[in-house]
Amino acid sequence: MRPFNFSAGPATLPVEVLEQAASEMLDWRGSGMSVMEMSHRGKEYMEIHQTALDDLRALLEIPASHRILFTQGGAIAENALIPLNLLGARQSADYVITGSWSEKSFKEAKKYCTPHVAVSTADEGFRRVPPVEQWRLSDDPAYVHVCTNETVNGVEMFETPSLGDVPLVADVSSHFLSRPMDVAKYGVMYGGAQKNAGIAGLTFVVVREDLLGRTLGICPSAFDWNLVALNNSMYNTPPTYAIYIAGLVFQWLKRQGGLPAIEARNREKAGLLYGAIDASDFYVNDVDPAARSLMNVPFRLHDETLNEAFLKGAKERGLLQLKGHKSVGGMRASIYNAMPLEGVQAVAAYLRDFERQAG
Amino acid sequence: MRPFNFSAGPATLPVEVLEQAASEMLDWRGSGMSVMEMSHRGKEYMEIHQTALDDLRALLEIPASHRILFTQGGAIAENALIPLNLLGARQSADYVITGSWSEKSFKEAKKYCTPHVAVSTADEGFRRVPPVEQWRLSDDPAYVHVCTNETVNGVEMFETPSLGDVPLVADVSSHFLSRPMDVAKYGVMYGGAQKNAGIAGLTFVVVREDLLGRTLGICPSAFDWNLVALNNSMYNTPPTYAIYIAGLVFQWLKRQGGLPAIEARNREKAGLLYGAIDASDFYVNDVDPAARSLMNVPFRLHDETLNEAFLKGAKERGLLQLKGHKSVGGMRASIYNAMPLEGVQAVAAYLRDFERQAG
Numbered sequence: 001m002r003p004f005n006f007s008a009g010p011a012t013l014p015v016e017v018l019e020q021a022a023s024e025m026l027d028w029r030g031s032g033m034s035v036m037e038m039s040h041r042g043k044e045y046m047e048i049h050q051t052a053l054d055d056l057r058a059l060l061e062i063p064a065s066h067r068i069l070f071t072q073g074g075a076i077a078e079n080a081l082i083p084l085n086l087l088g089a090r091q092s093a094d095y096v097i098t099g100s101w102s103e104k105s106f107k108e109a110k111k112y113c114t115p116h117v118a119v120s121t122a123d124e125g126f127r128r129v130p131p132v133e134q135w136r137l138s139d140d141p142a143y144v145h146v147c148t149n150e151t152v153n154g155v156e157m158f159e160t161p162s163l164g165d166v167p168l169v170a171d172v173s174s175h176f177l178s179r180p181m182d183v184a185k186y187g188v189m190y191g192g193a194q195k196n197a198g199i200a201g202l203t204f205v206v207v208r209e210d211l212l213g214r215t216l217g218i219c220p221s222a223f224d225w226n227l228v229a230l231n232n233s234m235y236n237t238p239p240t241y242a243i244y245i246a247g248l249v250f251q252w253l254k255r256q257g258g259l260p261a262i263e264a265r266n267r268e269k270a271g272l273l274y275g276a277i278d279a280s281d282f283y284v285n286d287v288d289p290a291a292r293s294l295m296n297v298p299f300r301l302h303d304e305t306l307n308e309a310f311l312k313g314a315k316e317r318g319l320l321q322l323k324g325h326k327s328v329g330g331m332r333a334s335i336y337n338a339m340p341l342e343g344v345q346a347v348a349a350y351l352r353d354f355e356r357q358a359g
Numbered sequence: 360m361r362p363f364n365f366s367a368g369p370a371t372l373p374v375e376v377l378e379q380a381a382s383e384m385l386d387w388r389g390s391g392m393s394v395m396e397m398s399h400r401g402k403e404y405m406e407i408h409q410t411a412l413d414d415l416r417a418l419l420e421i422p423a424s425h426r427i428l429f430t431q432g433g434a435i436a437e438n439a440l441i442p443l444n445l446l447g448a449r450q451s452a453d454y455v456i457t458g459s460w461s462e463k464s465f466k467e468a469k470k471y472c473t474p475h476v477a478v479s480t481a482d483e484g485f486r487r488v489p490p491v492e493q494w495r496l497s498d499d500p501a502y503v504h505v506c507t508n509e510t511v512n513g514v515e516m517f518e519t520p521s522l523g524d525v526p527l528v529a530d531v532s533s534h535f536l537s538r539p540m541d542v543a544k545y546g547v548m549y550g551g552a553q554k555n556a557g558i559a560g561l562t563f564v565v566v567r568e569d570l571l572g573r574t575l576g577i578c579p580s581a582f583d584w585n586l587v588a589l590n591n592s593m594y595n596t597p598p599t600y601a602i603y604i605a606g607l608v609f610q611w612l613k614r615q616g617g618l619p620a621i622e623a624r625n626r627e628k629a630g631l632l633y634g635a636i637d638a639s640d641f642y643v644n645d646v647d648p649a650a651r652s653l654m655n656v657p658f659r660l661h662d663e664t665l666n667e668a669f670l671k672g673a674k675e676r677g678l679l680q681l682k683g684h685k686s687v688g689g690m691r692a693s694i695y696n697a698m699p700l701e702g703v704q705a706v707a708a709y710l711r712d713f714e715r716q717a718g
Binding site: 026221 | 362368370381396398431432440553561577597598679
């Protein structure tokens, strides 16, 4: 059996996806070429590209009002590319800060404008999502930015606020495609694919079409969303193999029953793991239960001198990459779509067994 | 036998590289993980990353004065990122225009400065490389930009000029690693990996260390070369799988005997193909013989009404992607490192046979 890999990203992929990629590596459907070797202008790759776009649209029920862009640079690049593409004539944008990723987005925006903090839970240690009534928007922001799943802090936003005319821009990297989302309520959704939608090197942007055309002149053309959209994500050579893998993941998701079915599985997995953590004072997760992420489950051992022994024992059982992010320490289990229930059951069992041994 | 794929990029890869990638897809060296699934901070991926950097340095004999950066966005993104990273306090940069790629670089630079054309062969149809004596540099340019191999026009720069204190910046995308180059003479070499060094989605930048730190404040942090260098190309999540494939290509190149040996093979291949074109008036390549690219061989049929028949017959023989770039028409055979001699022999034989049939 393969070990279970709880990495926060790049992260575990469905075994079927890896098997298909391996089997097609030297010859994609009789073309005589690997997908890696195909001209992005050739009919074979064009089919892969369009199928990935179409499958993503169907899975997430993306309305016709929104365009899907495939680009590069990850969410960290987008932290700059969002103000570059959305500020237009405006001088400010609002940021809701609920963890280390939204904080990073806010800091990068300072290169291009005077961003405003609508609300922050930094002083409380990033353990909750403030309701929209607590957000203090500025007068005429270009957009309001949120991170709907904070990978490091394990905080997820389950309610999508309605902000009237102000576009809502969301970094959804680490829970994209983990459950249905009401795309129509978002001006922009963006993220890196390497958590729940494929591999590192592919960035997706889902943008409401009427927001295109606000790009500042200093934005590199390769990252000008309007140019990318006009060229169907082929203004420059796209990361073709990463798009192919994302396409295989989308097809796998369809075979699982789509996003409603995957959400049910994800809720079962998360419920099992949080239950095991809460069952004993030996382990601690102090995120507000209403904001606990279904994807990234950080926890601490009450006695942190046992950390090394915990990780060593986990690895011996084939439970990999449970170490928490260096900025917060402790442990973290990322349980993305591709993590089978059996993997979460194995962690839950290990939590009980390790406590019994060490306690 | 696999067909021969003459795509200009993404392009054919060594079969051994594809076979190794397929065989390691589900489990990289007993780690229990695909390379795609590895945390970029884990020891397995760190080893892959560092080995790729080290192998590239050894192959190209990159001196200690230069840093290697792995980034994203391709050469088209770099067209903006070069002025963003190199202008510093200067207002201009000089461009040598020898084909459609250097022309594109020049146009993008206008977003950030007033670029100056040092020399252009546009009026002559991009058929030669003007010697450095014909370049008219401006007073104090931040750099001089060249494209040392014009993929569309089939024009290669074989002499590396000495420009004193002015940094020479070169787009080397389509002949990178095709022969030894004197890296010490370049301030920056950059390109997309998808032609001769791997797959789409990975961009390499080889930069002289003293040029770091000139980055403009409006450059996105993810593409700030100084930050990328300080973080050993892990400021953001790198395109890990593309770096792994590049690493396999580097190891394949070492097994071929390194760059001197690959240059000898490339010269043999190019000589054979240009010889077949020149052998008859039926085919035309009118690039100055001293500037003919060893990698990209554009040619026309004298009677262009035969184009479709030519391409159809080629495909029937397993000779794929011979159609020229849409901006210039005609044919093009890209014969990168991974194209075996047998592939070039097959094209040369087809040129003779097609002429005999159609002539």
